[in-house]
Amino acid sequence: MSRRLSRSVIEPLNPKLNVSRNANLPHSPGVRVGDYIFLSGMGPVDPKTGGRNLGPIAGQIRQTLSNMAHMLESAGSGLDRVLKINIVLADIADYDEMNRVWREFFPADPPARTTCALQLSNGNGVEIECIALGGSNVADGG
Amino acid sequence: MREIIAAPAPGLDLRHHYGHHQTVAVRAGGLIFCSGMVAVNPDTGEREHGTVTSEARRIFENLKLLLESAGSSLDRLVQVHAMIYDRIEYDVLNRLYRQFVPNAPPARTVMSVQIEAGFKVMLDVIAAA
Amino acid sequence: MGLQREIIAPKDPALGVPRNLDLPLSPAIRAGAFVFVSGLVAIDPAGERMHGTVATETRQILAAMTQVLEAAGSSLEKVVKANVLIYSMLEYNNMNEVYREFFPVDPPARTVCGAQLSGGSKVEIECIALA
Numbered sequence: 001m002s003r004r005l006s007r008s009v010i011e012p013l014n015p016k017l018n019v020s021r022n023a024n025l026p027h028s029p030g031v032r033v034g035d036y037i038f039l040s041g042m043g044p045v046d047p048k049t050g051g052r053n054l055g056p057i058a059g060q061i062r063q064t065l066s067n068m069a070h071m072l073e074s075a076g077s078g079l080d081r082v083l084k085i086n087i088v089l090a091d092i093a094d095y096d097e098m099n100r101v102w103r104e105f106f107p108a109d110p111p112a113r114t115t116c117a118l119q120l121s122n123g124n125g126v127e128i129e130c131i132a133l134g135g136s137n138v139a140d141g142g
Numbered sequence: 143m144r145e146i147i148a149a150p151a152p153g154l155d156l157r158h159h160y161g162h163h164q165t166v167a168v169r170a171g172g173l174i175f176c177s178g179m180v181a182v183n184p185d186t187g188e189r190e191h192g193t194v195t196s197e198a199r200r201i202f203e204n205l206k207l208l209l210e211s212a213g214s215s216l217d218r219l220v221q222v223h224a225m226i227y228d229r230i231e232y233d234v235l236n237r238l239y240r241q242f243v244p245n246a247p248p249a250r251t252v253m254s255v256q257i258e259a260g261f262k263v264m265l266d267v268i269a270a271a
Numbered sequence: 272m273g274l275q276r277e278i279i280a281p282k283d284p285a286l287g288v289p290r291n292l293d294l295p296l297s298p299a300i301r302a303g304a305f306v307f308v309s310g311l312v313a314i315d316p317a318g319e320r321m322h323g324t325v326a327t328e329t330r331q332i333l334a335a336m337t338q339v340l341e342a343a344g345s346s347l348e349k350v351v352k353a354n355v356l357i358y359s360m361l362e363y364n365n366m367n368e369v370y371r372e373f374f375p376v377d378p379p380a381r382t383v384c385g386a387q388l389s390g391g392s393k394v395e396i397e398c399i400a401l402a
Contacts, residue, residue, distance in 0.1 A: 005172040007218055007270045009246045020247075026240035027250035031220045033270045034172050035274050035303045038221040041251030083276055083300045084307035084399075088253065095389045103295045109278050113296040114310030114397045116356050117387035119229040119254040129251045131221075133274050133302050144351050144401050146377050157378075163371040164381035168351040170401050171304030175352035178382030225384055256360040256385025266354070266382040 005034035013074040016050035017067050019043075030071060032134055037077055041088070041129040042067055043120075057094045057125045061101040064128050069105075076135025082111040088127045092117035098126070144170040150211035151184035154204055159187035167208060174214055174269045178225070179205055180261045189259055194231045195238045197263040202242040205265060214269045219248035223266035229254040231262065276302035281335075281342040298339045306343045306400045310356065311335055312392040320390050325357060325365040328394040333373040340400055349401040350379040356395040360385040366394060 010030035012018055020027050020040065030039040044060035045067055046053040053063045069079045089098060095115065102110070111130070120127055147167040149155040156162040156177070167176045181190040181197035184204050190197065206216050226235055232252060240247075248267070257264045279299035299308045313321040313328035314335065321331060333347075340346050357366055363383065371378070379398070388395050 005270045007220060026236055026243055026247045027222075028247050029249075031249045033220045036173075036220075038249040038268070040249040081276065083302050083305075084309075084397075086251070088251070092387045092389055099295055106295060110296045111276075112298070112300045112307045112309040112397070114354070114356075114395065115389055116310075116395065117389075121229055121232060121252075127251065129249070131307065133276055136274070144349060144379075161367065162381070162383075163367055163374060163378050164353075165378055166380070168380045170351045175380045175399065177380040178384070223382070225382075253384070253386075258360055258363060258383065264382070264384065268352075 007031060007033045010037060010071070010075040012071045014047055014070060016047055017045055017070060019045060022050055030075065032075060035134050037072065037075055037132045037134050039068065039071055039130050039132070041127040042071070043124040043127050052122060052124070054123050054125070057097050058101050060125045061098055062104070064126055065105045068128060068130065072132055077132050079105060081133040083131050083133060084112040085128060085130045087113065087115040088120065089115065089117045090120045090125045094125060144168050147174065147212045150207050153182050153184040153187035154208060155187070156182070167212060169212060169271050172271050173220070174209065174212055174271050176205070176208065176267045176269070178264045178266045180258065180264050191260065194226060194234045194262045197261060198235060198238045201263060201265050205267065209269055212271070214271055216242055217245070218270040219243065219267055220270055221268045222248050222250045224250055224252045225255050225257055225264040225266060226252065227254065227257055227262045235263065274303045276300050279306065279339065279343040281339045283338055299343050301343050301402050304402055306340065306345045306402050308336060308339055308398045308400065310395040310397040312388070312390065312395050320392065322391055325362040325393050326369050328392065329366045329369040332394060332396050333370065336396065336398065343402065345400045345402055347373055350398045351401060352380045353396060353398040355381065355383040356386045356388060357383065358385065358388055358393045362393070
């Protein structure tokens with residue numbers, strides 16, 4: 001029987017991006033377990049105000065992926081260590097636009113991805129979650 | 143290697159009861175991957191349609207049973223896809239949900255999707271073994 | 272020394288779905304103990320998105336998934352979790368009947384739900400497998 005993996009909560013260095021705490025929601029921004037990081041679904045939160053950054057979908061996706069980069073970097077990881085991303089759009093018609101923005105963040109060797117359209121809250125046009133590798137300089141937790 | 147985790151109670155074997163071609167949970171690489179869980183009676187497998195609250199409560203109780211039988215626990219959940227039939231029930235879900243994962247809760251994405259058999263809630267989870 | 276991730280490129284170029292559909296994603300990534308496979312939709316031998324019935328789309332997707340996993344040194348038997356998205360849960364049985372052919376023994380954990388998919392596809396399947 002192998003050792004149990006250790007599990008710990010990840011929080012963003014920028015407290016404005018800690019939606020779990022700020023909105024008093026029953027999730028953690030992310031969880032590290034062994035070599036992997038699982039992030040909660042994230043939306044277009046403004047890192048300066050903590051409020052929603054709505055507007056055209058391209059801007060929302062850019063904001064969300066930037067926030068995701070920050071979250072991962074706060075945990076010693078980064079967008080280049082993302083393994084799998086799930087993108088939820090409020091409107092599947094935004095798919096092509098989403099792909100255009102996506103390329104800006106993942107110009108080469110993009111992660112695995114699944115996209116679908118579902119109802120989202122608060123007028124958000126997008127919600128994104130991911131599984132990533134932990135930081136390369138952090139000891140294996142398990 | 144991957145390891146099949148047997149249903150700890152007969153009602154949780156949805157493959158047997160409903161022909162869902164899936165295993166209740168699989169352990170691999172230090173993690174436990176669970177099939178989507180809906181509100182069924184753990185002994186009989188009977189569907190227990192109800193409110194978001196009653197269905198979610200039943201699901202969490204079944205999940206606790208499943209994870210503990212596999213040497214894990216609700217505290218070791220790492221990722222949850224909380225699927226609800228309509229996002230309007232978001233707050234209702236949260237009220238019940240926080241009772242079961244009060245401390246250091248797992249990562250979560252709430253997804254409003256069509257769920258089987260008219261259920262209002264389904265939880266799709268990964269836990270640390 | 273930290274873990275690295277590795278992009279998986281399947282041998283059959285028609286399965287380079289992302290390239291053929293000009294989609295900026297990798298069919299699969301291997302890292303540590305696992306292979307993470309992107310949501311796959313049905314494509315035809317020319318690499319174009321294929322629109323069929325739920326049954327034919329499911330069959331094509333799982334055949335493609337077999338090849339993607341083999342390119343990663345894995346296999347369908349090593350899948351630990353599959354997530355199936357269908358455009359309508361009314362078609363569940365049509366998907367399930369084909370699905371069971373591909374996982375005859377000890378099928379992986381699975382979640383199935385109804386969601387809106389891109390490009391008019393009726394089925395999309397992603398998975399996590401042991402490397």
